[in-house]
Amino acid sequence: MKRRCNKIVRIRVGIRLSFYARNDNCTKILGVAALTQYPNVSCTFINSSDGTNLQNSSGSVQIFKQEVMKSNLFRPVWIYCCPLEGARSSFEKTPKIDILLKTSSNRDYYQPRIEVNKEMYPDNTGPVLYKMGMCIQPLYNYEDPIGLAEWIEYHKILGVEHFTFYNLSIGAETSKLLFSYGNQIKIMQWTLPFDPKLIKYYGQVVQINDCIYRYRGIAEFVGLTDVDEFIVPGSKYLNDFTSYHNLFQEIFSAYEILNQKPISAIIVTSRFSFSNFPHNYDVTSSSVLSQKLRILTCTNTASSGNFIYKSKVILRPKLVQEEEVRWPTVVVSGTEQIYLDEEHVHFIHYRPCSQDYLKLYCIKNCSTCDNINYTNDTSIARRFGGMLLQNVKQRLGYL
Numbered sequence: 001m002k003r004r005c006n007k008i009v010r011i012r013v014g015i016r017l018s019f020y021a022r023n024d025n026c027t028k029i030l031g032v033a034a035l036t037q038y039p040n041v042s043c044t045f046i047n048s049s050d051g052t053n054l055q056n057s058s059g060s061v062q063i064f065k066q067e068v069m070k071s072n073l074f075r076p077v078w079i080y081c082c083p084l085e086g087a088r089s090s091f092e093k094t095p096k097i098d099i100l101l102k103t104s105s106n107r108d109y110y111q112p113r114i115e116v117n118k119e120m121y122p123d124n125t126g127p128v129l130y131k132m133g134m135c136i137q138p139l140y141n142y143e144d145p146i147g148l149a150e151w152i153e154y155h156k157i158l159g160v161e162h163f164t165f166y167n168l169s170i171g172a173e174t175s176k177l178l179f180s181y182g183n184q185i186k187i188m189q190w191t192l193p194f195d196p197k198l199i200k201y202y203g204q205v206v207q208i209n210d211c212i213y214r215y216r217g218i219a220e221f222v223g224l225t226d227v228d229e230f231i232v233p234g235s236k237y238l239n240d241f242t243s244y245h246n247l248f249q250e251i252f253s254a255y256e257i258l259n260q261k262p263i264s265a266i267i268v269t270s271r272f273s274f275s276n277f278p279h280n281y282d283v284t285s286s287s288v289l290s291q292k293l294r295i296l297t298c299t300n301t302a303s304s305g306n307f308i309y310k311s312k313v314i315l316r317p318k319l320v321q322e323e324e325v326r327w328p329t330v331v332v333s334g335t336e337q338i339y340l341d342e343e344h345v346h347f348i349h350y351r352p353c354s355q356d357y358l359k360l361y362c363i364k365n366c367s368t369c370d371n372i373n374y375t376n377d378t379s380i381a382r383r384f385g386g387m388l389l390q391n392v393k394q395r396l397g398y399l
Contacts (some may be wrong), residue, residue: 017213018030019213027099028080029059029079031080032203044099046097046099046113047096048115049096055091057083059081059101060081097330099114128218129162131161132160132222133161133164133247135207135224138203139168143173144174146392162183162357163181164211164214167187174232180395186214188257190207205324208224210297215317229349230294234344234345234348241383252266264316265328270349271346272301273298273303273353289396295381296381298350298379310326311326313328316343324399
């Protein structure tokens with residue numbers, strides 16, 4: 001009689017981060033894998049210095065609602081919660097702790113040991129490090145140092161204090177540019193356990209939730225965007241604009257008084273600015289560099305038409321628990337998210353115009369690019385263009 005062996009099946013799994021959720025009395029692990037169902041796991045907490053076990057507990061899994069793999073039904077974004085139970089005191093006193101996940105049978109699923117980040121997810125009672133942070137969609141085969149310098153410097157001028165980039169694959173000049181910012185920018189190496197093209201936007205939902213957890217208790221407000229999208233103060237606030245932080249404080253506070261509830265996020269629309277359309281801002285006498293900056297050369301804007309499917313989010317990370325690309329899906333109980341019109345704030349999405357793009361995003365009253373209803377608005381270029389050009393030129397000197 002042949003002896004049966006229990007075969008260990010290694011599942012391609014990527015862990016993004018592990019952090020101590022003090023308020024929930026557990027350690028949470030955010031990750032990605034190509035599975036339709038996830039097994040329950042046992043969690044082993046290990047003292048990193050001597051390898052001794054601090055505690056074993058049973059972990060529960062949450063699969064994010066919105067994210068689905070392309071062309072199939074896999075739901076790849078997950079988070080495990082491993083309760084500390086009676087080990088909270090020893091956990092907090094131990095300087096460095098690893099965690100190991102495995103199934104109760106030890107046959108179907110296991111993970112390498114990962115370090116628990118005990119600095120993340122604090123109680124949110126003290127002052128934050130940053131008033132405003134931003135996270136960017138994973139960069140894939142990206143090499144555009146001028147465009148990226150413009151994007152960073154514009155948002156710095158308007159008050160963003162810290163940026164987190166997710167590097168799937170970027171060029172040498174772009175990498176050099178990002179490193180020139182020192183501790184103003186954090187670069188996360190972005191790896192997935194499968195072809196990144198199989199998951200929409202190269203795993204952006206995983207990245208967004210990674211961003212929220214990393215900034216929780218660290219930043220008061222966080223913007224979620226791409227490198228071709230710029231946050232713009234609306235006409236209602238532009239003349240008196242001082243910084244994003246002051247703008248969002250005013251907006252959030254006003255709606256909290258109106259709604260009698262804390263506001264977890266504001267959802268704002270995008271306008272398109274098409275690079276192959278004419279503009280009215282004269283840069284002909286300026287440098288060659290100025291003619292490459294979108295803020296200066298693309299002053300036309302058009303409505304994105306379908307608000308919901310072209311919206312983006314400014315959020316308070318301490319009040320949002322789960323986020324899709326365009327809106328939060330789970331917020332702290334008792335809070336609200338609100339939708340704002342363009343007069344308050346909006347994004348400008350810079351890109352070439354094409355009929356396929358217009359059809360895809362359902363721009364109103366437009367069947368071709370020739371008859372699109374657009375307006376020229378030079379207010380942002382005139383208000384911030386001079387300083388932006390100077391800052392980009394100085395930054396490119398580092399390359």
